[in-house]
Amino acid sequence: MIKRILLGLGIIGSIFLLFKYCEFKKEDDSTTIDSTGLIQQQILNVGKLIVTEGHFSEVITYKNQQKYLLDMLSFEKKALVVVNADVTVAYDLHLMKYDIDSINKIITIVSIPKAEVKISPDIQFYDVEQSKLNPFTGEDYNKINKSVKANLAKKIEKSSLKTNAQNRLISELSKLLITTSQLGWTLKYDGKxxxxxxxxxxxxxx
Incomplete structure (x- = not known):
């Protein structure tokens, strides 16, 4: 009789423990789903266009010479070129690619879009000198525009504009790092x- 009672209590205890385990497992799965949703929401919040703006100015002198009669006769054209340019460095994080491993709680940033540099120069000409045999043409303006953008690109590389843009990018991505840390997830990028x-x-x- 006592054995039957003990056996019955054992069965009831096993059923109770099994029920509690299933309940715990359900809560754990629910927590994982909830944290995954929070991670995805934070990615959406981070996914935005980050734009850093700068302004650059320069003055250049453009010269061109046409020679005739075995170089004995020449006609020169020149102009003072004043350039004011608005420059933007942008990261479009809508294009960021990532992978979410909800089982191991790992989010991997697969790729981050490269910076898009846009140069919008305003070019003004002063002290223009030309002749009928060597006038300014569309080709001259194309050369000047190309030279201006090349010079500005060098200035941008030496300036702090790109660094400031990257700092803003990192600050935005760090919001994702904070969320993953709080939820017990691991954040990976470039294999690290x-x-x-x-x-x-x-x-x-x-």
């Missing part, structure tokens, strides 16, 4: 685990 904003900076060589 990212644990701090500084490590993001190292990936961009800042």
């Amino acid at each position: 685990v990212i644990e701090s904003e500084k490590e993001f900076g190292q990936q961009f060589k800042l």
